[in-house]
Amino acid sequence: MEGTMPELPEVETVRAGIADHSLGRPVRAVRVVDARSLRRHLPGPAHFETALTGRALRGAYRRGKYLWLTLSEADGTLADEALVVHLGMSGQLLVRDEPGGDSGSESGSDSGNESEARAAFDEQPRHLRVALELGPVGATSVAGATGGAASANRANTGQRLLFVDQRIFGGMFLSPLVPDVPAAVATNKVAPGEVPERFLVPEAVKHIARDPLDEFFDPAAVRRKFLRTSSGIKKVLLDQSVISGVGNIYADEALWRARLHYAKPARTLSAAQTRELLEAVTQVLRESLAAGGTSFDALYVNVLGESGYFERSLNAYGRAGEPCHRCAEAGRTTLMVREPFQNRSSYRCPHCQRAPRSR
């Protein structure tokens, strides 16, 4: 099975990897291989190229499954727009270092290895859609670079940041940064003109709620939204403006853990049920981030965003016809069922997750 879906944990791994390896690097050139991946960049691919070229990667941020890179102008100031990346369901970001620099302790300048490294660097992966040619760290003045620069030993050579996407549900685009100061700190009066970079968000991402791993995640706000809707709980869990970072797989896992049926109206969840559900979501995401935690370092020359999927121990998703783990624990055999839901699949235990009483 090729191409696992990038979920929040994969996107976070990619974010951290770029933060470690690519910040501070100027964009020397942009190669648009397939303009469909820039569908959401309304000014068009040519504008995307020229707008990005000459700016440097500055900071790497994430909200839910959206990733964005802030940019430095040539004079080191923060650019007023950021590069937004969404991996969709088959996207990857691959980072490749240009060979030739002082590669750390490597002494033998074996020309065979050198040309192999060059070939690997030049190889064009299948489904490559956009390539960013990055220069060495600090090749132009990027005095304002924040958030950790690229690892020192590789920082002297160029690098390629490749956007690969088989199904083109993902994409890249530029979006203006707007302030989004969490309510919890808003009272500490952030000066209007001087909003810290971490409280800026691309306009296109502003409607996305903070995810459960975000330090400013607001469970009370989620609860309020639950109470205001008539939708079933799974639909609400998948609504990125209510709570972000939860896809079809983790929704089923969290609902299984919280013993809730996907069609139970969100507003009928008790406060305790809501708390348990949000705890389940948080746990699922956190465990997956830890388990899928193949480090960016191990992967970044090859494949990113493909970590750990098979390792994940799933209790619900994809387990139709298999015994419910919790029922088995209780000495009971209940077979998990698959049901169509919003043109896709829902998996649940018919015993633990009973249908809500119809009204």
Added chain:
DNA sequence: GGGGTCCTGGCT
């Protein structure tokens, strides 16, 4: 609450 659209390739 429902449905459609984007897209590819693996499956029947």
Added chain:
DNA sequence: AGCCAGGACCCC
């Protein structure tokens, strides 16, 4: 040859 998955966003 046709179906279908999936995230985000669109419309009614």
